[in-house]
Amino acid sequence: MKNILFIIAITLCLNNIIYSQSAGNVIYNNPYVISPKRVNISMSKAYGSTSELSAEVLMNIPASSYSVIFSVTQNGTTAGQADSLMNFRINTVERELAQFGIRKSDIHIDIISFVPSFSLILEGKKFSKTANEIPIGFQLKKNIHILIYDYDLLAELTSIMAKAEIYDIVKVDYNLDDLKFYFDTIRRTAIDIIKSKEKDYKRMGLKLDIINMYDGFNATYPLERYASYTAYYTGSSIEEIRVAKRKKAKAVKNAYITGKNARVTININNKDEEDDTEFIVKYSEKNKTIYYNKIAFNQFDVVLNADFTEPRIQIVYSLKAQYNVGNLEQHDERKRKIKESEEYGGKRRRKRI
Numbered sequence: 072m073k074n075i076l077f078i079i080a081i082t083l084c085l086n087n088i089i090y091s092q093s094a095g096n097v098i099y100n101n102p103y104v105i106s107p108k109r110v111n112i113s114m115s116k117a118y119g120s121t122s123e124l125s126a127e128v129l130m131n132i133p134a135s136s137y138s139v140i141f142s143v144t145q146n147g148t149t150a151g152q153a154d155s156l157m158n159f160r161i162n163t164v165e166r167e168l169a170q171f172g173i174r175k176s177d178i179h180i181d182i183i184s185f186v187p188s189f190s191l192i193l194e195g196k197k198f199s200k201t202a203n204e205i206p207i208g209f210q211l212k213k214n215i216h217i218l219i220y221d222y223d224l225l226a227e228l229t230s231i232m233a234k235a236e237i238y239d240i241v242k243v244d245y246n247l248d249d250l251k252f253y254f255d256t257i258r259r260t261a262i263d264i265i266k267s268k269e270k271d272y273k274r275m276g277l278k279l280d281i282i283n284m285y286d287g288f289n290a291t292y293p294l295e296r297y298a299s300y301t302a303y304y305t306g307s308s309i310e311e312i313r314v315a316k317r318k319k320a321k322a323v324k325n326a327y328i329t330g331k332n333a334r335v336t337i338n339i340n341n342k343d344e345e346d347d348t349e350f351i352v353k354y355s356e357k358n359k360t361i362y363y364n365k366i367a368f369n370q371f372d373v374v375l376n377a378d379f380t381e382p383r384i385q386i387v388y389s390l391k392a393q394y395n396v397g398n399l400e401q402h403d404e405r406k407r408k409i410k411e412s413e414e415y416g417g418k419r420r421r422k423r424i
Contacts (some may be wrong), residue, residue, distance in 0.1 A: 076421040126264035132374040134245035142239040183212040261390040293382035
């Protein structure tokens, strides 16, 4: 029996380890993602003799080019020195970029600021001391904008910038040169989905007559889809510490925790067994990072270009169509009456003539 229980315990542990590896450390920030929940299904509703069909399409598109911005700061004792040192660093970068086929026309230098820098000097007098602010030099800030067409060059750019002691990458913009082409493609796909759903109605013995339609479109760029998280697991919680205290498991009234180095105070209801304990909780600095969090695929009828690793531009398109709905007999009868009405109206017009 003990062996069986041991095997079951080992199996459960292995399952947890495998799951955490496949899910990623982001589950530590949002433990609810591993809780089983019922999946909600969006359904089209019919109102009387009318109904609505919808098509939701997502398209993942690689960027046609990338605009990378680096920030450069240069200090100097004089304005000329700051400018000269800055130009030397930028010229070094341009020479290195030329070796990778990046043209000078694809590089733009944006001047951000050129200001004097100040420091305080303490001036002692007989009865007082005064801190006077004096200029000690100049600070020059520029941004380097670089246009590239190959995503793999991003890694090379950081190495090139490091040679010139430039370490601040401000952002990476993803460019798309023919948005209309992709929009037309995704719209045609949505129309095909609507037509396919119409056929399903016909197989069920229903006839649809369209009366209206409307649509919506949006594009999301990778810069908008990055999220932050901190991956860690705390082995012992404040609650576990309280429970471990002698005869305090049921007597704990409250505990207050504030700040990075927090002082925790436990208050006891039973004064006879009161053992007020104060302890310092020191939290370690956790490693924070960000990750690309693409739009989830589960709400769409079709996802185009679903397999990718590089962050992509995501286009979302929604098409909705409204119909009059009836069975085939009702539809044929309605068409017959319309035809008779048109023929009768035509005869009356001919008689007047």
